[in-house]
Amino acid sequence: MLEKIGDEVLYYLEQAGRMGIFLFTCLLNAVRPPYKISPIVRQIHFIGHRSVFVILFTGTFTGMVLALQGYYTLRRFGSEALLGSAVALALLRELGPVISALMVVGRAGSAICAEIGIMRNSEQIDALECMAIDPYKYLMVPKFIAAIVAMPLLTSIFDVAGIVGGYLVGVSMLGVPAGSYFQEMYRSVVWADVEMGLVKSLVFGLLIIWIATAKGFFLHLERSGGFGAEGVSRTTTSAVVLSSVAILVSDYLISAILL
């Protein structure tokens, strides 16, 4: 029994150590020359540009439901005029970064984990190493930089879409005056709220790409067996779950620190 617990602890410690060294190596390679722009642009296109539609869509609906729920809650206290402020603060501080990060996990994180996992399984990563091409520099760094650049931008797009969605429901459907919707928003939102959202989105971007790439890269070392199509699917699932949990846990921690 004790031996089993020890084995478990050692396994997780080893995994954590591996992931830590992986992150360090990626970040170190990111600041080391040579710098190649075109792979980074390609990855920003994949992680960022191709997520814009889903982010616009979910952002709008999140803003709409926030306005709907917020309106009926605020009306009980006779403060419907504060709707703009409630929608904007909830989006900027919490929902914008968290939901857009969860969307990016589902859309790009899973794809990146599967891509790297398949490359590992089909010896493509070994082939890179044998060609004296550093897989960290060649494969990981463009993805890391792209995620760190794209995530705050996507979050900002989500926030704007949400505010517009809130306007559609609150002002156009429920009759909150347009002036007070924006006036209250302008009055209550301060830079610290925007900053909190940006810090969160940066951290989430890093977490998503770290977990997705590391899980794929170390697929062959998975205890459950990372071989074949099933191994890739299992590892991708676990990367998505782990990323989602990490986003929610770190969301709490960042809020607690910054508030």
Added chain:
Amino acid sequence: MKETNNIAIELIDVERSFGTQQVLRKVNLVVEEGTTTVIVGPSGQGKSVMLKHMLGLLRPDRGQVLVYGQDLARLGKSQLNEVRKDYGVLFQNAALFDSMNIFDNVALPLRERTEFGEDEIRDCVEEKLALMDLDGVNEKYPAQLSGGMKKRVGLARALVMNPRIVFFDEPTTGLDVSRSNEIYRLFYQTQARLKYTAVIVSHDVPKIFKLADRVALIANGVVEGSMTPEEFQLSEDPNIRSFVRETMGPLYCSKEEETCGL
């Protein structure tokens, strides 16, 4: 056999275990420069593990892997990459980058490791693809090619930097006889032209012997032999004898056969 004394690769008492299973126990092997060394052996005996040690993808638990006198286990990442600049590798399943077209696959080492312009890269890639009798495949993706063509693209990629040592991991596995012969012919031609040292891991006995200067058998984690194909086939070593008998039939093992003809 080509006469040469320079040692390209030397394995000294290499040991390696995975968990409780010891795959390599005191493996010793010398690969001389300019020669072709073929490593044969039954499946699951550590051929690929041995190859991965030579490539620096695995590190031995004990022992040394020397490439031109440098111990791979003691090298840092950048020094290891320097050693690997002399390498070309043809993987068992070719390991082409499946999201890149054929041209980009072959061009990748040139783009990442040289300062060549696109024109020079195009010339080099097209020269190597032509050498492999591959025309009109530049824009295709690996999934659109047959197994034999993939191997030829893999060989073009392995040779594009004019390496000093080329490793072949089961170069003809999964190919029919004529496709295998094609790969052997290309190997023979390119080696004659580029003069590289070759290390081939293969099952294809006895055909592979025709290409070999040296043959080594790995069985039970130990390397036996490293001798000329003729010596290998006539060896008295019980492991080699049983391998030869198993793969080539009793023909070569009979006393009469050994004393007359061979």
